[in-house]
Amino acid sequence: MNTRLTPDEIVYWSSGSFAINATIAFTWGVMVLVATLSWLATRRLSSDERPSRRQLLLEILVIGMRDQLAQIMPRHADRYLPFVGTLFLFIGASNTLMIVPGYEPPTASLSTTAALALSVFLAVPAFGIMERGLGGYLKSYIRPSPFMLPFHLIGELSRTLSLAVRLAGNIMSGGKIVGILVAIAPLLFPIVMEALGLLTGLVQAYIFAVLAAVYIAAATVGENGSAGTDSQHASGRERTM
Amino acid sequence: MPIDWFTVVAQGVNFLILVVLLRRFLYGPIQRAVAQRETRLQERLREAEEKSRAADEREASLANEQAELEATRDRAMADARAKADTERRGLTAAARRDVERARSEWMESFAQQRSAVMAQFARATTNAACDIARRTLRDLADASLEERLVTRFLGHLGALKDPERSAFADAARAADGHVTVRTGFPLSPEQKASLETGLADVLQRQPAIAFMAAGHGENGITVEASGRRIAWTLDRYVDEIQARLTADLDEELERFDTSASATAPRAEARAVGTEPSDGRTAASTASIAKLVPTTDRPESDRKGGVA
Numbered sequence: 316m317n318t319r320l321t322p323d324e325i326v327y328w329s330s331g332s333f334a335i336n337a338t339i340a341f342t343w344g345v346m347v348l349v350a351t352l353s354w355l356a357t358r359r360l361s362s363d364e365r366p367s368r369r370q371l372l373l374e375i376l377v378i379g380m381r382d383q384l385a386q387i388m389p390r391h392a393d394r395y396l397p398f399v400g401t402l403f404l405f406i407g408a409s410n411t412l413m414i415v416p417g418y419e420p421p422t423a424s425l426s427t428t429a430a431l432a433l434s435v436f437l438a439v440p441a442f443g444i445m446e447r448g449l450g451g452y453l454k455s456y457i458r459p460s461p462f463m464l465p466f467h468l469i470g471e472l473s474r475t476l477s478l479a480v481r482l483a484g485n486i487m488s489g490g491k492i493v494g495i496l497v498a499i500a501p502l503l504f505p506i507v508m509e510a511l512g513l514l515t516g517l518v519q520a521y522i523f524a525v526l527a528a529v530y531i532a533a534a535t536v537g538e539n540g541s542a543g544t545d546s547q548h549a550s551g552r553e554r555t556m
Numbered sequence: 557m558p559i560d561w562f563t564v565v566a567q568g569v570n571f572l573i574l575v576v577l578l579r580r581f582l583y584g585p586i587q588r589a590v591a592q593r594e595t596r597l598q599e600r601l602r603e604a605e606e607k608s609r610a611a612d613e614r615e616a617s618l619a620n621e622q623a624e625l626e627a628t629r630d631r632a633m634a635d636a637r638a639k640a641d642t643e644r645r646g647l648t649a650a651a652r653r654d655v656e657r658a659r660s661e662w663m664e665s666f667a668q669q670r671s672a673v674m675a676q677f678a679r680a681t682t683n684a685a686c687d688i689a690r691r692t693l694r695d696l697a698d699a700s701l702e703e704r705l706v707t708r709f710l711g712h713l714g715a716l717k718d719p720e721r722s723a724f725a726d727a728a729r730a731a732d733g734h735v736t737v738r739t740g741f742p743l744s745p746e747q748k749a750s751l752e753t754g755l756a757d758v759l760q761r762q763p764a765i766a767f768m769a770a771g772h773g774e775n776g777i778t779v780e781a782s783g784r785r786i787a788w789t790l791d792r793y794v795d796e797i798q799a800r801l802t803a804d805l806d807e808e809l810e811r812f813d814t815s816a817s818a819t820a821p822r823a824e825a826r827a828v829g830t831e832p833s834d835g836r837t838a839a840s841t842a843s844i845a846k847l848v849p850t851t852d853r854p855e856s857d858r859k860g861g862v863a
Contacts, residue, residue: 323560332562339566346574353582360585362592364600370589377586393587397579405574421567426560430567
């Protein structure tokens, strides 16, 4: 039975404080796989009215993500699609590849999920400042009252922490449960749990991406700005997560 | 669960690299392809809308043209009907005129034919009657027709009433006693003498008689003086036969006219301009032939008379 809690513990190469562990190695694998598939799929795109089935599948995937994003931020879906979509694809691919024997999902590492959460944590103010300017963005922390500033700051940190821990905990726990069940009932039950793990992984990828979109939407929309719809959508989504 | 901060940084860098890669190889191309397709579809939609609008305008224009054509057609049809009606009335009137003219011509021709047939019939009947009378007298009474005619005429002279006798005598007197005797046969000297005697008794003087044998033109004996005549001929018999024949013929023609009138509308419908058919003339001729009397008439109908 695998007794490791995180793939960070599998180190392939190290030099001083630098270490190439399983998390980084499998992340590179996932990156190469996703990037290669993307390149292969899009190298012969056609703008004809009757595209190929492969192109249609890709368009359904990308346009589906954009439409989901558009429900949260209708006017900025295309702008933030690469960031949010990459979150979903990377997490989803990392979790889906769990069915490959010997594969260690990078998302089971708190380091990976923390890195992704920090990316969101840094991207939210960056996008907010890009959209509203530095003053406009900072003013959002003292709305509706300056007394809300500590709560806003705590909220920023806590949601980042929750993003990281939720994803890592779910994936890690899923893997551990499968390992335990393999030891107890090695025949059929682990297969069912693997399938459930795939579903859980995709759901977690969706949750992570949607929450990131909600945070970005909340940061990029002013109080009475034209993107009020974005704010309303973002607030609603955040409450439901 | 420990956090390896080197791994955190590395994973952050890896994620940013992946964002750049996917933006370069996935989102960009897909979004460009979709945008181009959407642009093209919008262009096609715009073209389709323009074509649809043009088609609607064309449809409206065609509808107007069709309405105008239908109105023109209706007017043309109305004009054609009016012209056809006028033409039909003209043709009908012309046909009626032609039929009436043909009928008049036919009636005139028929009258001429009837007159000719009647004259021929009269001659034939007279000749036949004379021949029969001549043979009958010779076979049964050993007498000649001419002798019986002279005798009958002399009896007729003797039976003249006084006014007739006086009138003829005055006429002969006005002609200085010149009297002309016409017969259809040559008279023997004895017969001439008998006639001179009979006329002398009527005129109370000796007349100057000019005998003229006209051959078959006369069917008896006629005496004429200053336009006044005394005659005994077979023409009366012939006239009676002709009168009966004419009456029967007129009755037959009246029936024929009735049936012809019944078929007149059909003839007008055909708007014919031709003469009545030869069959009509043939039918009329047949009717005449049917009405010609045969020799088996009763003897009582063939008695002679004095004109």
